[in-house]
Amino acid sequence: MTKRFLPYSRQNIDSNDIKKIVKVLRSDFITQGPNIIDFEKNFAKYVGAKYAVACATGTAALHLSCIALGINKKSRILTSAITFVASANCAEFLGANIDFVDIDKNTYCISVNELEKKLKKKKIDLVIPVHLCGHSTDMAEIYKLKKKYNFHIIEDSCHALGGTYNNFKVGSCKYSDISTFSFHPVKPITTAEGGMITTNNKKIYQKLLLYRTHGIHKDPKVFKNKNLAFDKNNQPNRWYYEMDVLGFNYRITDLQAALGNSQLKKIDLFTKKRNKIANIYNKNFKNLKNLKTPYKSKKVKHTYHLYTVLINFKKINITKNNFMKLLLEKSIGSQVLYIPVFLQPYYKKKYNYKSKNFPQSMKYYEQALSIPVFYGLSKSEQAMVIGRIKKLVT
Numbered sequence: 001m002t003k004r005f006l007p008y009s010r011q012n013i014d015s016n017d018i019k020k021i022v023k024v025l026r027s028d029f030i031t032q033g034p035n036i037i038d039f040e041k042n043f044a045k046y047v048g049a050k051y052a053v054a055c056a057t058g059t060a061a062l063h064l065s066c067i068a069l070g071i072n073k074k075s076r077i078l079t080s081a082i083t084f085v086a087s088a089n090c091a092e093f094l095g096a097n098i099d100f101v102d103i104d105k106n107t108y109c110i111s112v113n114e115l116e117k118k119l120k121k122k123k124i125d126l127v128i129p130v131h132l133c134g135h136s137t138d139m140a141e142i143y144k145l146k147k148k149y150n151f152h153i154i155e156d157s158c159h160a161l162g163g164t165y166n167n168f169k170v171g172s173c174k175y176s177d178i179s180t181f182s183f184h185p186v187k188p189i190t191t192a193e194g195g196m197i198t199t200n201n202k203k204i205y206q207k208l209l210l211y212r213t214h215g216i217h218k219d220p221k222v223f224k225n226k227n228l229a230f231d232k233n234n235q236p237n238r239w240y241y242e243m244d245v246l247g248f249n250y251r252i253t254d255l256q257a258a259l260g261n262s263q264l265k266k267i268d269l270f271t272k273k274r275n276k277i278a279n280i281y282n283k284n285f286k287n288l289k290n291l292k293t294p295y296k297s298k299k300v301k302h303t304y305h306l307y308t309v310l311i312n313f314k315k316i317n318i319t320k321n322n323f324m325k326l327l328l329e330k331s332i333g334s335q336v337l338y339i340p341v342f343l344q345p346y347y348k349k350k351y352n353y354k355s356k357n358f359p360q361s362m363k364y365y366e367q368a369l370s371i372p373v374f375y376g377l378s379k380s381e382q383a384m385v386i387g388r389i390k391k392l393v394t
């Protein structure tokens with residue numbers, strides 16, 4: 001039998017998920033239907049937030065969140081140097097100024113000390129911490145800084161659905177204004193493409209709804225064109241809507257929401273399995289001197305969306321590129337998540353931030369490698385991954 005390829009992560013879709021999607025396909029509403037409302041309700045309940053707004057992607061979730069917080073050309077924003085480009089792009093979409101903060105050497109999330117150094121220098125409007133690999137940022141510490149320096153917080157929780165911090169679910173917004181999620185196939189649950197935003201603030205919630213759908217609303221109380229909006233009896237015209245601000249079509253479909261609802265039921269199962277896999281890796285890699293396993297704070301329930309190890313490639317005398325190739329020869333996928341965002345040509349050209357100011361991020365970039373962790377990874381497949389990696393690093 002040929003060995004199957006083991007990616008660093010992948011979705012798990014079962015026959016029940018498929019049944020739910022087919023049911024929507026046979027129904028009257030495939031775009032704006034009842035599954036979206038259900039998905040939002042179930043999601044808000046699961047994470048313990050008042051409101052949830054489903055949208056097209058995790059990137060759309062970040063963009064909408066920045067709009068809802070009033071980010072504009074004059075705003076200054078900080079995010080982690082190690083993240084997917086979308087965590088920074090959301091500020092660029094609005095012409096805001098983005099700067100990066102070096103990561104913590106243990107959690108790989110934004111360093112609280114480095115963040116405060118930047119906050120002391122300039123007025124910052126928004127901080128976007130990223131719960132990298134599924135390990136929550138130290139949010140209570142960031143919240144203390146919010147009180148001291150007065151800025152908004154959007155948690156980029158794309159990796160951390162199913163995780164907790166101080167026993168609060170990631171997404172509860174206990175220490176933030178907004179939390180955003182992605183349902184891309186490698187994420188903790190999937191809707192193919194998709195995103196979600198949670199908040200406890202009603203005004204933010206209303207803005208998110210408005211900007212998700214073109215800036216269009218149907219609320220007669222705030223209609224501006226009275227002569228168009230109402231009939232002679234002062235009743236609102238049935239067809240009438242108004243566009244008051246410039247919004248987007250950032251909606252998710254009912255098909256995707258049906259899948260999301262079905263996947264959400266399995267989030268704890270998925271998280272448990274990934275934790276199990278991570279524990280086996282941790283145990284087997286414990287005494288390797290050229291490989292560092294992921295750190296986990298006691299305050300955190302890790303989702304292990306990614307299982308990322310740091311390998312001293314110089315010491316083992318194999319380049320990272322060759323190491324990945326040697327894994328691939330055994331059908332083992334691996335990935336580098338992520339390239340420091342400030343190194344991307346777009347950001348380099350615009351801001352020219354210097355690598356020397358981000359020593360931990362550069363060290364992480366040199367050594368980090370994410371290896372397979374997903375619900376369907378079997379024991380024997382994992383044993384094969386462990387054997388191959390041990391052989392290469394010792």
Ligand SMILES: Cc1ncc(COP(=O)(O)O)c(C=O)c1O
Nearest residue numbers: 057058059084086158182183184
């Ligand atoms: C940390 C982080 N932020 C944002 C995103 C953007 O999500 P999406 O791909 O759903 O737009 C991703 C996923 O790719 C991500 O990993």
